[in-house]
Amino acid sequence: MRQVKGNIIAQKLARLMSGGQPRVLDLFAGCGGISLGFQAAGFRIDAAVEIDEIAARTHAMNFHKGLASDAFERHAKPRDITAMEPEEITAELGLGPVDEAFDVIVGGPPCQAYARVGRAKLRDVADHPSAFKVDPRGNLYLRYIHYVKATKPLAILVENVPDVLNYGGHNVMGEIAEVLTDLGYVARYSLINTAFHGVPQMRDRVFLMAVHKDLGTSIEFPKASRHMTLPPGYNGTRSVALKLVDLFAEGHFVEADHGNPDMDAPVTCEEALGDLPPITLHLEGKLRRGARRFDQPVPYPSRKKLPEYARRMRNWRDFEAPEDGLRDHVIRYLPRDAAIFREMPNGAEYPIAHVTAVRLWEQHIRSLEKSGKRVSGAEKQRLYRAMVPPYPVGSFPNRWWKLRPDFPSRTLLAHIGKDTYSHIHYDSKQARVISVREAARLQSFPDGFVFCGTMNPAYRQIGNAVPPLMAERLAAQIKIALDRAISGRMLAGTVVAAE
Template sequence: MTTAEQQQIRRGKVERLRTGAQPRVLEVCSGAGGLSLGLLAAGFELTAHVEVDPEAAESYALNFGPDKELDDPWSIARNMERCSAEDLVRDLGLSTTACGSFDILAAGLPCQAFARIGRSKLRAVAGEDDAFQKDPRAALYRRFLEYVADTQPLVIIIENVPDILNFGGHNVPEEICDTLEEAGYRTAYTILNAAYYGVPQVRERLFVVAIADVLGCTPSFPEPTHFLELPRGYEGSRRVALKHVDMESGRFHEIHKPRRQLPKAVGVRAALGDLPKIKEHLTDSRAIRRRRLDDVLDYRTPKGGLSGYAKLMRNWPGFETVHGTGGHLVRLTPRDFPIFRRLAHGADYPQARRLAEELFTDAVKRKKLTDSESPAWLELRQAMVPPYDPDKFPNKWWKMDPLKPSRTLTAHMGKDTYSHIHYDSYQARTVSVREAARLQSFPDGFRFAGAMNAAFRQIGNAVPPLLGLAVAKSLKRQIDEALAPAEETDGRQVA
């Protein structure tokens, strides 16, 4: 496709949007739909998505499909490697010309797809040379560029981890921007922290935004709405990630720092305080084992009333709840319940291990076990003391501080939730699926397909919807301003 043909297609999209049509979104590697929630709330039309994980795709169908049912083919899992943008356009009944397809292309591509891709290799993926075509690590990015070519979007959004700024010793977003600028886009990238945008979680994410030249504007990023002093360690991680940023290229957008006058970042208690107390595991684990992921439990009214964040999670447009919500499954780890109860807020694994050793020593004395080689002594220790080396796993456990945002949720929560121990010592457990969803800013009406582990994985993999909304609202404003007609003076149009 020639540059002139590309410009013609993009101008056609601009004209369609000027008629008042909603911008159409195609999201690849969508996951369960965290970014989609933000895009939808900002006024974009969710036309199609691509997601290979069947449980994440089923969650997407439950929440965004027509009438939120599972019988519409657009919302079922598709493999990016096997599904072309042309296939999606045809299946949806859109025009087969690119100007009749998608306006926004969003992607949360796995960071592994970018490993060791240098400038020459990335250009090879883009089609200038076929020397790098067979490397499987580049497959997703190669397909992504094909989606760009097939749909000629007006706006591109890419989300990833900050480490992609220093991946194999080079800056991958800079390479991405270089390639997209050659294709007729204006680009920018930066790091956004979810806690700065009302999410009760300290989560750093890299965003790349590209806007087609035809719109005539350079991408910008949303200003923070909440204040937080970043916990120790995050500034150091940023410095490592930013080591290879070329400040002179003009593509890296200075990281917004929140003003102290802004509302404080949302703390964990404000985020979770109205959700049901889960304590059955302490007396009768069978009650928890019988519970299903979609079983609804009633809300409760915390002391001091309902927080603004809780109200938002209950009343997100299209996902409203009234009396209660589902997702109240937790991991059953009886060995550790006494440790969870006694652990201080903000404490991590070394402190938990010391506490376990103290509890074990007391139990040994009570049982009068004097032989540390006896089966009884060894069995008791196994039943009470976690086996992990504190020096090797210092951050494996963490008890949340009720007044502060949580640590970053990860996909590993599908296997282990010890990184998010509930702040309420009376409940003595790790977070439930719904609590993890709240910490990620998923509204209470959002449903997750699959079993507990799959739900945790989907939540940990997601873009926080409130962060997605902040980015989407900023982009919608930029698009609307670019589409606005020129002002008129004395009957004449002026720029």
């Protein structure tokens, strides 16, 4: 075979051809949902950029835990992407020249930042030689693109909420695809619900994948592994999001595969959570208010046969369940609401919860009066305030929701860092909201994944994350594209000198 000295893309391919692992830079990394999925698919997580101090430390604790103290602290350092250049990161971490350091860039810039771009299309703004300086606080997509330009990756993954397809009159993901095309990439994006890919959660997200055109290959989205009919609310949200997507003329959008009725049903909440230890301390008067840490292991209950999903969460390579028991299995102290949680039917929302609370209050008043006690009007009002949630029924219909054991969960959001009423456990005997570890299970984080901080920050990190199982499925498709490019080069008889 003949040797040809090529450009940086060819040199990176040559490194992979010689057996090197694809190296990932995770931007807006959070606690590491995307990183975990890519690691599971055979990629190496070399660096991450995350501004939140607790999430950055969580990421380091899980992906760089074997390093010496000084090296670990460099990875655990929070980094502001608006204030840090790509070459500063590679220099700090000892990763060499910035354009040689990474093979893949992944991440999800916050959608809200796009508002700062104004009415101009992203590709017009991005063409400016100092585009990211237009407003470095807000134009985080421009920073993402700036990092792409500097690091010259072979492949790219971008993730965001469905609103990114119809944000202030812009299809932001379509415009990102246009910019990446201008930079020499073949880009495709799709609106995917994770329930079709083995995650026990109905979570709609937009994913863009791109590969450099010099690879001589294209990128394909994974086929559905499960099938379901989404509830009507999800279809309405998807219709609004897709309003600005030109399904015929654009060329970048790919309709997601939804499988067929002959396929397996989605992973249910029971399959995801049913093997975990019950929590009843709050019913026994042994739970108090305050921040809770995760230093108390809880033994798994004995169970002869585990669902496939539970086995994966316990046996994820390098993140196996701790031998001494489950960590992070802690809940919020909500003494007023346990009786409501118990009486609510599965699948019920806040209006039913409110009706249930009023019924319990009425029953309590009748019980007091039947016992011979005289209950004044003022006392009835006091008891009402103590027993019935104060939120207007019409204003927050989705604020509360009780899981269905036979169905996937609704979307987990960062808001669970403030309250967890959106995910009330389906087991009425436990009469509680889901624990931190149960939130992690619904998001497909394995039991051996460690969260830094106390309960509320852990909930928030989980709600913000990309489900690792979904990331793994996307990473597998990128790996296929890279392997296809390597095979093509080998068949052509060309070896590129990697310098």
